Every structure is written in structure tokens, then in C-alpha cells.
Amino acid sequence: MAFRGLRQVRSGLAQMRSNAMNNLDTITMLNRLIVVSKDGESSLRAAAEEAYHPVLKNSLMSYSRFFGEAATELQHAVKDLGGAPKALGTFANTLHRTWLHLRSSAQGHNEDVLLDEIAEDERIAAESLARAVREDTPPQIHELLERHYEGVLKHYGEIREIRQQLH
Secondary structure: OOHHHHHHHHHHHHHHHHHHHHHHHHHHHHHHHHHHEEEEEEHHHHHHHHOOOOOHHHHEEEEEHHHHHHHHHHHHHHHHHHOOOOOOOOHHHHHHHHHHHHHHHHOOOHHHHHHHHHHHHHHHHHHHHHHHEEEOOOOOHHHHHHHHHHHHHHHHHHHHHHHHHHH
């Protein structure tokens, strides 16, 4: 009888360790998405500052705010799971924004250049979120990830439509 109790305790501890590892994996994934979101927020804000068509400028700012809000929601989710959320994007993104400004200036603030540059950022964000949505996460995290993925696709579609209208 004592062995059965000991087995149950060990089984419970193993399950706790397994859940903790799952939480750790989820926290790691969410922190990666926070960085992607922070990078997207700052890149799109920089692109909006370079844009001169009001519709494009407003759409880029809206998209930037979306990423900022997504990062905040992801940070809260990490805290709820007991983790420490990332606060900043990457240094590489800082260099990317500088490159965006220099390239845009050198080419006469050509909005096609801006749109080409942010297309890569959008692809990275969409792919990162698509992978995350396929992961086995708690229901509230899965719902959050799906909402962010749908938001990226929606904003990406709007930017594509604006690009077509400008030509």
C-alpha cells in the first residue's frame, strides 16, 4: 500500500515537471513572438514616418499599433505562465530601420522601397505565428495566437491593397 502511494507521488511530480517543461516551452515561444512583435511595431512605425501617402501612412501606423498591442498581450501571457517577458526587439531590427531610412532617402522616398522592405518583416511575422498556432498550447494561449495570426493576415492584405491602388 505504501508503494502505491509513493508511485502516485512520483507520478504527480513527474506530471508537474512535464507541465513545467510545457510552460517553459510555451514561455520561450511567446518570448520569441514578443521580439517579432516589437520588431514589427518599430519597423512599421519607421516605415510610416517615411511614407507620404496619407492612406499608406495611416495603415502602417495602424499595423504598428497592432504589433505593439500584440506584444503587450503576449507579455501578459508570459507573466500569467510565471515567466519573465521580453521587453525589447532586436538590435538587428534597429539596423534594419536605419537601412530602411537610408534606402528610402537615397531613392527619393519611394514608397515601393518601403513596401518591399516591410514585406520581409510581414513574412517573418506570419510564418512565426503560423508555426505558433500549430503548437499544442493551452486554450487561452492558442486563442491569443490565432487572433494575432488573423490580425497579421488582415493588415498584410490591407497593405497589399494599398500597394495596388498606388500603382
